[in-house]
Amino acid sequence: MTPQVTVGMDESPESLAAALWAAEEASLLDVPLHLVHVEEWPVTAEVPVLSAESLVERYESLLHATTDRVRQGRPGLDVVTEMARGRAPGVLTAAANESEVTVLGSRGLGGVVGFLIGSVSLAVVGRARRPVVLVRSDPSSSGADAGSTRAGIVLGVDTEQPCDPLFAFGEAARRNEELRVVHSWSPPPAYGYSAVLDPNLGSSLGRQATEGLAEMVRPWRHKFPAVRVTEGAVAGPAAAELVDASRSAGLLVVGRRSRRSPVGPHLGHVAHAVIHHSPAPVAVVPFE
Numbered sequence: 001m002t003p004q005v006t007v008g009m010d011e012s013p014e015s016l017a018a019a020l021w022a023a024e025e026a027s028l029l030d031v032p033l034h035l036v037h038v039e040e041w042p043v044t045a046e047v048p049v050l051s052a053e054s055l056v057e058r059y060e061s062l063l064h065a066t067t068d069r070v071r072q073g074r075p076g077l078d079v080v081t082e083m084a085r086g087r088a089p090g091v092l093t094a095a096a097n098e099s100e101v102t103v104l105g106s107r108g109l110g111g112v113v114g115f116l117i118g119s120v121s122l123a124v125v126g127r128a129r130r131p132v133v134l135v136r137s138d139p140s141s142s143g144a145d146a147g148s149t150r151a152g153i154v155l156g157v158d159t160e161q162p163c164d165p166l167f168a169f170g171e172a173a174r175r176n177e178e179l180r181v182v183h184s185w186s187p188p189p190a191y192g193y194s195a196v197l198d199p200n201l202g203s204s205l206g207r208q209a210t211e212g213l214a215e216m217v218r219p220w221r222h223k224f225p226a227v228r229v230t231e232g233a234v235a236g237p238a239a240a241e242l243v244d245a246s247r248s249a250g251l252l253v254v255g256r257r258s259r260r261s262p263v264g265p266h267l268g269h270v271a272h273a274v275i276h277h278s279p280a281p282v283a284v285v286p287f288e
Contacts, residue, residue, distance in 0.1 A: 034095070096124055099130060163287045169220050251282075
C-alpha cells in the first residue's frame with residue numbers, strides 16, 4: 001500500500017469538491033495527494049487521433065488546474081497527477097486498494113454527470129479493500145468550507161456485526177472533532193407487536209442495546225483518550241437515523257462487509273441508502 005490519498009477526477013463540481021476534501025485529508029495524514037483521471041479505453045479508441053489528443057490535453061489541463069487550486073491553501077502539499085487508460089471502475093478500484101483513502105465525487109440521488117457519478121463510484125465503493133469517501137459538491141459538506149456549517153463525525157455501528165471503528169476514531173483524532181457513535185435497533189421479528197404494547201419490554205430492549213454499544217466503544221475510548229465520544233442507541237431504521245444524524249455532521253462513516261457476490265459488488269442496504277441521501281461526505285469502510 002502506498003501512503004497517499006487518491007482522488008478520481010473528472011470535470012464535475014463534485015470532483016473538485018472531492019479534491020478539496022482529499023487535500024485536507026492528505027495534509028492531516030502528511031501524505032501525497034494523488035489526482036487521477038481515467039480515459040475510458042478502448043471505448044474512446046475509435047475517436048479520431050486529433051480528437052483523442054485534444055481530450056488528453058483537456059484533462060491534463062484539468063489535473064494541473066486542480067493541483068493549483070488545492071495548493072492555494074496548502075502550498076507545501078505534495079501532489080502527484082496521473083492520466084490513466086482503462087475501465088474506470090477497475091482502474092480506480094486498483095488505485096483505492098493501494099491508497100490510505102480514496103475520495104470520489106457524488107451527486108447522491110440526482111442527475112448523472114461525469115464518469116464518477118453512479119455506477120463507477122458504486123462499483124469502487126463495493127469492491128475496494130480500503131476506505132472510500134464520497135463527497136457532494138455542496139460547499140457546506142466538503143473540503144475547507146465544511147467547518148463553517150458542519151462539525152463532528154458520525155459513526156454508524158451494528159453491535160451484532162464485528163466492525164473496525166479505527167478509521168472513524170482516527171479521523172476524529174486528526175481533525176480534533178467530536179465523534180458520535182450511533183447504533184439503531186429494532187425489536188426482533190419474534191416479538192411482533194409485544195415491544196410496542198409493553199413499554200417495559202421496549203425499555204428492556206433499549207437498555208440492552210445501550211449496554212452493548214457501550215461495551216463495543218469502551219476499548220476504543222481507551223485507545224483514543226483525547227477523542228470526545230458520545231454514543232447513543234436509538235430505536236428505528238438504521239439508514240434513516242444515520243441520514244438524519246449526518247445533516248449537521250462533517251463526515252458520516254459506515255461499514256461494509258467485505259464479501260464477493262456472483263452478481264458484482266455488494267453494498268448493504270444501510271450503506272447504499274446513506275450514500276444516496278446523506279448531505280455530508282460518506283466514508284465507506286470495508287471489514288471482514
